[in-house]
Amino acid sequence: MIEVAGLQKSFTVYKRRSALRRSRTTVAAVEDVTFSVAAGEMVGYVGPNGAGKSTTIKMLTGILVPSAGSVTVSGLVPSRQRVELARRIGVVFGQRSQLWWDLPLQDSFDLLKHLYRVETTAHREQLDECIERLEMQEFLSVPVRQLSLGQRMRGELTAALLHRPDVVFLDEPTIGLDIVSRAKVREFLSALQRERGTTIMLTTHDLGDIEHLCSRLLVIDHGRVIYDGALAALRDRFExxxxxxxxxxxxxxxxxxxxxxxxxxxxxxxxxxxxxxxxxxxxxxxxxxxxxxxxxxxxxxxxxxxxxxxxxxxxxx
Amino acid sequence: MRLGWELARREFQRNSAYRAATVSGLFTNTVFGFLRAAVLIAALRSARGGRIGGYGMGEALTYTWLTQSLLMVVAVWGWNDIALRIQTGDIATDFLRPYGLQSWWLARDGGRAAYQLIARGVFPLFTGWIFYSLIWPANALRWLAFSVSVVLAVVVSFGVRFIMNLLVFWTLDWRGVSSIHNVLMSVCSGMVLPVAFFPHGVSVTLRALPWYQALQAPIDVFLSRGDVGNVIGVQVLWVIATLAAGRGLLRLAHRKLVVQGG
Incomplete structure (x- = not known):
């Protein structure tokens, strides 16, 4: 479902030397990343801050164009077939919102129906399921800006799943959530993978997320994959x-x-x-x-x- | 098409959520209308023959109240919705939609403009009509031409604003871009003074530039100044040019994109 080979991304950074002069350096955010994820897998993508996790996710979703290497997701090349790919994937960035800030949550969901051209009955079915599982009934008509972080996050998850994507990318989906909301989100995600066979890739700093959700771990540091395997084996190998x-x-x-x-x-x-x-x-x-x-x-x-x-x-x- | 309509509808709703802003804006618009009218009246009275650049009292007053009506519709004072998303990095989520970024924002801008036309456009012109004697289009056809010209003005204005917003991908700061935009827009669009008030060479040049298409063009159609077909034709050319340039710039921006804040 996801194939990544020799993936690289470097950014040009300007450093100020004096009032007028500045020097230019190239920083490699992702140096050489290779892995593949089969359909229906749930993979945790972990690493310290600045390791290149989010940059990788952004290349997998077509937001960033890789400097080198190849990526295919669901058979498409993200940077070239971004719009087509967008129909097949769902993405949640824990620190960014794709909901419409000033309007009730329900309105954002309605808009997504048109955006992804989902049939009304299919949309309704999927939405009802999310509302029930994530307990969103009581805040559907509240403008997004008035929602608590936990409520908004449940809204974001729903928004990413309404078009029934094959692959879901989650970038720190439980960041800042309390224990109860966190448990709810985890439960929901594992059901999604178990029942529908959705391929899920998530980055997180929350070790609970990893232990509860991911049978497979990809550990990245300094832009390279340093471990790829089961959580238990990771322990055996490193400790x-x-x-x-x-x-x-x-x-x-x-x-x-x-x-x-x-x-x-x-x-x-x-x-x-x-x-x-x-x-x-x-x-x-x-x-x-x-x-x-x-x-x-x-x-x-x-x-x-x-x-x-x-x-x-x-x-x- | 359906999505475009839904986007416009929601943007309309979103704008209408801020009633206090609408009312206070309307009040300011109207007060400034009277001020600007007074200044132009004084200028014309002291001018030789009571006319400047072909504008008599009727044209000048109509111009004043029309600009007060249209300034929010064509967003003379700029608009930085996209620039802010670039600065915060939220633009990343915009790239995740199965829909072009430009079409997405154009549809939304349509909703915004429609709201501004109804909420902020009608009242100032009505005020002008009550207190002064204005010049009105002679027939229905002229009204139709004016409506078309206003729609084109909104789209050219959007095309220019879209480009200005995208420049933030390179400058990373809206303020500099914004000051340039404000100067160009207020002077070259005919917002501060009618384009016809400038020396002949300057006004001919301004008429060929995109800013004129965004405000003075529909006013000229309203006042029957110049050939209507010609004015609208140039507007159409600028719609195509600004949208195409915006699209090209977007492609460049995407290639060099750095998401702020990771």
Whole structure:
């Protein structure tokens, strides 16, 4: 559904040297991005600020013209067939609105019917479904400028989906939303992918979004894809260590044992770090128990947050 | 076509949402109408033969109240809806629609102009009619020609405004573009003074430029000055030229587009 090969985008930036002189430099926002997304997939596109996420999305949707490389979305070349592509895709930019600011939400929806030339019954059906699932009934006749962010976002999502697009691009769709609105949006998106098989690509900084929604992750940094795969495998690859936390009956010196290292001691509690592949957890527990008397124990997996932080900081193998 | 109508209709509604702005604008328009009328009356009284550039008292007063009626319709003071979207980066969402950007805004401008014509156009002319003796088109055909000329004036004005707005892709700031636009528009369109008041060579030149088509042209049709077919013909040429230039500029802008704010 989406094919990207050797994609690049650079911008010319002017820096002021003095009152009259300025120098020109070229900044590569996207340096070399290659990936493909199959129909019906839900892919998370993550990376630190300025990594090139939004720029990639803008090239995929035909807003920006790539400096080099090739892109096809739903069989079309976005920068050349922008208008045609616009009929097949839905886009939500969390920080921008495509709704009509001064008019009631309902009016924007009506206009979209004409814009995408959707049949009245199909439009009605789709709209009713969105209204019900996103609980929008009570604010349909309120001008968009008076809506809360959560309400507006639900409106934006609906606006992007009324023409039943094959592919949906979401650029930070949950930015600034409260927990309840966020959960509602996530639920809605996963239903969209599950029930209708819509291909969804979303950029986000919200790790909850990633954990709840994306079976596949594309991690981008400095304009390059540095990871492409499942979330679980990302953890295995970038954070191969687990931690065994033990509460001893009596506080003592650091436990010395093969295959694990004590990384922290707090009174009777000790943290032992071990490699997930080299050391078996059950075996380690048995050996520790044979050495000291245990009151309690837990095995901790690294949080996805830690993993991503590590990647963003460049502490990757 | 249907979409164009729907867009125009909503823009009309959107404009009508700001009633206080309409009323205060109408008041200002009318007060300025009296002021400008007084200035022109004084100028004509002191002129040799009581005429300037072929304008007698009737022409001058009709000109005054017509410009007061049309100035909002053809948006003499500019319009920066697109420029603001470029400055904030919201223009990105405009490129996501399965519809040309120029057609989209032209349709909306039609709705805006229609609202301004009804809300701000009728009353000043009516005021002029009550307080002064104006010159009216001689027959229905002339009224028809005037209506056509007003529509063309709105489109040329849109064509020019569209280009000025797109320049913000390069300048990234509307203020500079806006001051140039305001000077050109107020002087060259006949807003400040009738184009006929300028020395012959200047007024002939101005008549050939796009700004004249956006305001003075329909007034000349109304006042039966010059050949109507000629005036409307030049307007049509400028409609084509400004829209085509706008479209070309849009293509260039898209190629170099940088979305502000990511």
């Amino acid at each position: 191969p260590f687990r931690t065994l936390v033990v509460d001893l009956a009596v506080a003592g010196p650091a436990i010395e044992i093969d295959g694990a290292v004590v990384v922290k001691i707090e009174g009777p509690r000790q943290w032992l770090r071990f490699h997930r592949e080299h050391t078996n957890a059950a075996d380690l527990v048995a050996r520790v128990a044979a050495q000291v008397e245990l009151l309690d124990l837990t095995v901790e997996e690294p949080g996805i947050e830690d993993v991503i932080t590590k990647i963003y900081r460049g502490e990757t193998p």
